[in-house]
Amino acid sequence: MTTKKITILPGDGIGQEVTAQAVKVLQTVANQYDMNLELQEKPMGGTAYDLTGSPLPDETLQACKNSDAVLLGAVGGPQWESLDISLRPEKGLLRLRSELGLYANLRPAQIYGDLVEASTLKREVVEGTDIMVIRELTGGIYFGEPRGVEMRGNERVGVNTLVYSESEIRRIAIMGFEIARKRFKKLTSVDKHNVLEATILWREVVTEVSKDYPDIALNHMYVDNAAMQLIRDPKQFDTIVTTNMFGDILSDGAAMLTGSLGMLPSASIGGKIGLYEPVHGSAPDIQGQDLANPLATILSVGMMFRYSFDLTEADEKIQKAVVTTLDQYRTGDIMTKGKTQIGCREMGERVIENL
Ligand code: IPM
Ligand code: MG
Secondary structure, three states, X not given: OEEEEEEEXXXXXXXXXXXXXXXXXXXXXXXXXXXXXXXXXXXXXXXXXXXXXXXXXXXXXXXXXXXXXXXXXXXXXXXXXXXXXXXXXXXXHHHHHHHXXXXXXXXXXXXXXXXXXHOOOOHHHHOOOEEEEEEEOOOHHHOXXXXXXXXXXXXXXXXXXXXXXXXXXXXXXXXXHHHHHHOOOEEEEEEOOOOOXXXXXXXXXXXXXHOOXXXXXXXXXXXXXXXXXXXXXXXXOXXXXXXXXXXXXXXXXXXXXXXXXXXXXXXXXXXXXXXXXXXXXXXXHHOOOOOOOOHHHHHHHHHHHHHOOOOXXXXXXXXXXXXXXXXXXXXXXXXXXXXXXXXXXXHHHHHHHOO
């Protein structure tokens, strides 16, 4: 029997509720595969700041580093928005990704079951959409220096820097091609080559790497066009590889194709330890009301089995259970006529029944 150490970081807002359901799924599936789990829960984000003065306390970071995988809920909330940026919940998350060396963020946007009805787009546009957004996660404008707000003359100036080294681009490009190879063999690299030097280099390096992948069809697209094409004709996309900030923005858009941001899971990989988290935020407006959709976090557990424990079958099993559950039950965000509306906790229980 193998034992896996998993650190659970519920974080803020609905993070607590959605991780509680996902942990039940994690436990159920682990039992089915004779896997022993050592779970430890640690504070993270604003909750951690309130407890310790830091959004990523050393103890939490050390626990993550000593784990086989990490499951995170969400971070952030209005009560922490006025803190200095270095102390904000989001900063804790960015530092965690960076400390764990998680340079690749995988965000699969696909439509589960008849969720097509929940999409704001027309059925014929979205039906059959299956996109993998690969977002660079530890570089770009999120981490570039110099940064800050400073006085220049008699006014304040805000500064951020978009910076990518060749090696950073190369490794995420390789990840893009490798993943496209396991999917439908088409890779779209998204940049702003017409304006930004950092992405002129991006396009050059991605093109160089493509020489090693003659079986993959590569195309390049400007980010503004990509945003438009995602809504116009999402089925043209297979795998997308892009920078940190473009990936942040496009993945929220891609998520809505599938009906709800509450459905999109993610895996952050590239280091020794994988981090799994829903793409949605902490949704403080519905916190504590048992209204949240736990499926993105539950599907993130599936991604953990696939990418950290090499158990593709367990991921497929979880996805299947989610599809079966959606046949009848919906949380409010994806509710449509003819289905039964349930809360976060019951959604977790229904998925477990279908496992
Ligand atoms: C995401 C989130 C984060 C990001 C925030 C919470 C820092 O929007 O994971 O997409 O921008 O990376
Ligand atoms: Mg985001």
